[in-house]
Amino acid sequence: MKADAATRAAELSEAAVAGDRLALARLLTAVENRTAVAEAALRRLYPTAGRAHLVGITGPPGSGKSTLVAALIAEVRKGGRTVAVIAVDPSSPITGGALLGDRVRMQAYAGDDAVFIRSMASRGHAGGLASTSTAAAAVLDAAGFDLILIETVGTGQSEVEVAAAADTTVVLEAPEMGDEVQAIKAGLLEVADLVVVNKGDKPGAQRTAAQLRAMLVATAPRDGNDDRPRPKRPEVLITTAATGDGVPELLAALDRHRAVGRAGESSAARSARAEAQVFAIVAERLRQWLGDPAHADTTASVLAEVAGHRLDPYSAADRLLGEVRSE
Amino acid sequence: MKADAATRAAELSEAAVAGDRLALARLLTAVENRTAVAEAALRRLYPTAGRAHLVGITGPPGSGKSTLVAALIAEVRKGGRTVAVIAVDPSSPITGGALLGDRVRMQAYAGDDAVFIRSMASRGHAGGLASTSTAAAAVLDAAGFDLILIETVGTGQSEVEVAAAADTTVVLEAPEMGDEVQAIKAGLLEVADLVVVNKGDKPGAQRTAAQLRAMLVATAPRDGNDDRPRPKRPEVLITTAATGDGVPELLAALDRHRAVGRAGESSAARSARAEAQVFAIVAERLRQWLGDPAHADTTASVLAEVAGHRLDPYSAADRLLGEVRSE
Numbered sequence: 001m002k003a004d005a006a007t008r009a010a011e012l013s014e015a016a017v018a019g020d021r022l023a024l025a026r027l028l029t030a031v032e033n034r035t036a037v038a039e040a041a042l043r044r045l046y047p048t049a050g051r052a053h054l055v056g057i058t059g060p061p062g063s064g065k066s067t068l069v070a071a072l073i074a075e076v077r078k079g080g081r082t083v084a085v086i087a088v089d090p091s092s093p094i095t096g097g098a099l100l101g102d103r104v105r106m107q108a109y110a111g112d113d114a115v116f117i118r119s120m121a122s123r124g125h126a127g128g129l130a131s132t133s134t135a136a137a138a139v140l141d142a143a144g145f146d147l148i149l150i151e152t153v154g155t156g157q158s159e160v161e162v163a164a165a166a167d168t169t170v171v172l173e174a175p176e177m178g179d180e181v182q183a184i185k186a187g188l189l190e191v192a193d194l195v196v197v198n199k200g201d202k203p204g205a206q207r208t209a210a211q212l213r214a215m216l217v218a219t220a221p222r223d224g225n226d227d228r229p230r231p232k233r234p235e236v237l238i239t240t241a242a243t244g245d246g247v248p249e250l251l252a253a254l255d256r257h258r259a260v261g262r263a264g265e266s267s268a269a270r271s272a273r274a275e276a277q278v279f280a281i282v283a284e285r286l287r288q289w290l291g292d293p294a295h296a297d298t299t300a301s302v303l304a305e306v307a308g309h310r311l312d313p314y315s316a317a318d319r320l321l322g323e324v325r326s327e
Numbered sequence: 328m329k330a331d332a333a334t335r336a337a338e339l340s341e342a343a344v345a346g347d348r349l350a351l352a353r354l355l356t357a358v359e360n361r362t363a364v365a366e367a368a369l370r371r372l373y374p375t376a377g378r379a380h381l382v383g384i385t386g387p388p389g390s391g392k393s394t395l396v397a398a399l400i401a402e403v404r405k406g407g408r409t410v411a412v413i414a415v416d417p418s419s420p421i422t423g424g425a426l427l428g429d430r431v432r433m434q435a436y437a438g439d440d441a442v443f444i445r446s447m448a449s450r451g452h453a454g455g456l457a458s459t460s461t462a463a464a465a466v467l468d469a470a471g472f473d474l475i476l477i478e479t480v481g482t483g484q485s486e487v488e489v490a491a492a493a494d495t496t497v498v499l500e501a502p503e504m505g506d507e508v509q510a511i512k513a514g515l516l517e518v519a520d521l522v523v524v525n526k527g528d529k530p531g532a533q534r535t536a537a538q539l540r541a542m543l544v545a546t547a548p549r550d551g552n553d554d555r556p557r558p559k560r561p562e563v564l565i566t567t568a569a570t571g572d573g574v575p576e577l578l579a580a581l582d583r584h585r586a587v588g589r590a591g592e593s594s595a596a597r598s599a600r601a602e603a604q605v606f607a608i609v610a611e612r613l614r615q616w617l618g619d620p621a622h623a624d625t626t627a628s629v630l631a632e633v634a635g636h637r638l639d640p641y642s643a644a645d646r647l648l649g650e651v652r653s654e
Contacts, residue, residue: 039641046639061388061482122484129484135640155388156483157449157456267634274633274640281644282617283610290609306601307594312373313462313601314366317608325652 009040016143017045021116024143028118031135034284042135045142052141053258054269056163058154058188059172064198068172068241068250069151073115075244075251076147082114084145086136088122088129088152088162116145122152122159129158130165131280134273147254154188164191165273168257170250171234172196173212175204189215192234193257200238200246212236290320298323336367343470344372348443351470355445358462361611369462376468380585381596383490385481385515386499391525395499395568395577396478400442402571402578403474409441411472413463415449415456415479415489443472449479449486456485457492458607461600474581481515491518492600495584497577498561499523500539502531516542519561520584527565527573539563617647625650 012030015023030038057072059065069085076083109115120136122129137148150166152159163169171192189195195216197209216233235253239246261269290299302319305311339357342350357365384399386392396412403410436442447463449456464475477493479486490496498519516522522543524536543560562580566573588596617626629646632638 043639043641046633047636050636153482155480156487157485159483270634271630274630274643277640278630278633278643278647279610279614281640282613282647283606285644285648286609286613287606303598303601303605306373306605307597309374309377312370313604313608314370316601316605317612320605320609321612 005036006040009037009044012037013041013044013142016139017048019113019143021113024116024139025118027139028136031139032120032132034132038135042138046138049138049141050270052137052145052148053168053254054137054141054148054150054166055254056166056169056191057149057151057172058160058163058169058191059196059198060154060174060188063154063172063174064241065151065153065172068196068198068239068247069149071239071241071244071247072149072251073109075247077112077114079251081146082144083147083149084116084140084143085118085149085151086133086140087117087119088133088150088159116140116143122156128276128280130161130276133162134165134277160188160191165269165276167261167269168193168254170194170196170254172198173208174199175202175208189234194250194253195234195236196246196250197236197238198241200240201243205238209236209238286324289324295323332363333367336364336371339364340368340371340469343466344375346440346470348440351443351466352445354466355463358466359447359459361459365462369465372469373465376465377597379464379468379472379475380495380581381464381468381475381477381493382581383493383496383518384476384478384499385487385490385496385518386523386525387481387501387515390481390499390501391568392478392480392499395523395525395566395574396476398566398568398571398574399476399578400436402574404439404441406578408473409471410474410476411443411467411470412445412476412478413460413467414444414446415460415477415486443467443470449483455603455607457488458604460489461492461604487515487518492596492603494588494596495520495581497521497523497581499525500535501526502529502535516561521577521580522561522563523573523577524563524565525568527567528570532565536563536565613651616651622650 009030012023012027016027027038027041030041057065057069066087069087073083073085109117118136118140120133133150137150140148150162152162154160154163154171163171169191171188171194173195175197189212195212197205197212199205213236216236237246237250237253239250241247289295299320302311302316306313306316339350339354343354354365354368357368384392384396393414396414400410400412436444445463445467447460460477464477467475477489479489481487481490481498490498496518498515498521500522502524516539522539524532524539526532540563543563564573564577564580566577568574616622626647629638629643633640633643
């Protein structure tokens, strides 16, 4: 690693931990781009992280995730704690950015140093979305935030994994969603520690909550095939994020889950995060190594043989791994 | 690799290529589970694949992807070609399965050997969804299908990547979708070779198509940052999948794109698929190696140090890579 990256990382890390929000934002950009500065900063900051409560919030489009996040921020601030948000944006890295309504809502906190909001594009992460968002959470954790909310859309494999990797995973539903959404819901419920029926003022909210409770009874308790122990089936709450109804109860439930989790479950989430992060870096390192000038020609010719169907991908992988091992 | 896996793979591969649909289904299950049989089969079959036209079909929930796939199947069959479908299912691997309406629609082809439909769960793929679906497509390709349609929901990183890895990527839209969906749309359009406004009989279809054409003019031509050359901006078509309107024109556009692609662009898609597959296998092999009895203790203790924030993930990755290299 270059010395100037280490120096820059030390400067940014110290400033970020001291409360410099611009330095924090720059560090997170470095993390998104997986630069040498990010690596040096994470090497420094990671051992001081591990105190924050990571909360994943996911649900189908239209379930009101961003509105609920805004309501949760308000509730957390009432109690005097600090909160950071990582919003994994379903839109393009190019057209980028959050939706207008949410942007306006979030600007209420523009002057509040105890609130920090960051959008992350959901595509184009070389090391994987889960690894990048976990690294970003570690930076925010080291910077001292009490709660870190990670908001993702609940209709993609990577996006659901991001929320599921948190200490506490909240799955949001809205009343009266369509057929395809019902199918998505079933997949989502598997990762839920808490289920929230949002838009509680709409007709059908109570019925949706009752249906969800029935579904959860039908599927719980889970058998031994789950690598994430689930001590009991998820609680189902009703909120109306737009008015704040039910949000204090949600925060209380999050805190309860955290308290129980400290004794056991959250260590499983932590192990899973550690594993995902380390293996993503191992894979990235290998990829870099295979693309190095010393190996790039071999790598390119092996890949070209696979693209031309003259070599199968397993033999190709064996050949490339042979390169790695023989050096 | 065990000899019995190789024998079983040889049996299944030969039967599948000879037209045995049960053998084909079993091979695809092996591919989903990444078994030794799948590896041996892919080593055999991969060099004979490479002739099929891979078409990715993606779009937001509710845009009518499955209905369009059913209409495309009917159109392809009219022309006498064979077609396989890989439907990457947004629902749970546990609750599993396609939506009821589509299932009924697809049963029309239950007796037609020239049509093969396969659902794949979108979660739980150790080697990554893109790598698994590419391997499944290679098996179907070797089994002789002319077209392979890969249907995914267009709201997740992994799911969009799956469709984008095809030779031709179709992005579906429906008229009059909401705010959050608009943001998703912008991200999706980046991967489109063809854009289809489905539900063309709804009010607003023509306006949506006009808006999309305007958006595509505004963003094209693309600059050099795209690793996938785009010779021209995507065509926008209107279909009504439920009645079949516009479907012959869509198939003709797919064939045109394929014909142009053979000369250039599709080789970029092929290279990307080869690279994704080979690197997924390299990463998987490494993971297996680190979990081997000879290394599992070291791996577990390094990961536990990271989970406990006593070691940063980069140092952990370096330590594990050192193990690999030093053997």
